[in-house]
Amino acid sequence: MDAEQILKHHNLKNTGCRKFIISELLNNESALSEHEIKQALPDLFDRVTFYRSLKTLEEKSIIHRIILHDSTVKYAINREALLQDDHAHFHCLKCDSVTCLETAMPAPSGLPAGFTVDSVDVLLEGTCPECKQK
Numbered sequence: 001m002d003a004e005q006i007l008k009h010h011n012l013k014n015t016g017c018r019k020f021i022i023s024e025l026l027n028n029e030s031a032l033s034e035h036e037i038k039q040a041l042p043d044l045f046d047r048v049t050f051y052r053s054l055k056t057l058e059e060k061s062i063i064h065r066i067i068l069h070d071s072t073v074k075y076a077i078n079r080e081a082l083l084q085d086d087h088a089h090f091h092c093l094k095c096d097s098v099t100c101l102e103t104a105m106p107a108p109s110g111l112p113a114g115f116t117v118d119s120v121d122v123l124l125e126g127t128c129p130e131c132k133q134k
Helices: 003-009 016-026 034-040 047-059 129-133
Strands: 063-067 073-077 087-092 098-104 122-126
Touching: 003 016, 016 034, 016 047, 016 063, 016 073, 034 047, 034 073, 047 063, 073 098
Parallel strands: 087 122
Antiparallel strands: 063 073, 087 098
């Protein structure tokens, strides 16, 4: 799926900023921070448009945010076409890349009575294969 198809599938207006954000995330294997997305963003879009687009894409579950232990926020495409369940993320401590893992995460068992799980957020940290070779 490309950016236009994703927007159409979610009944969203096909704006340049939304298309650009989705395309940037589709073209990168690792998650990107707001700053990394904005660096590639042409000066055609103002700050408000960019943040509204990010918010809309997140609300429509097209993208998801990954919050690292240092409170850095990165974004990745919600690979709903590929990943339909909650999944883990791998954060490389050396190059700071974040990769979505295609492993479904089961809800924890043995919850106290009355508790329900809506989502599971797992962050694995270590060294990616590229950094390990260096």
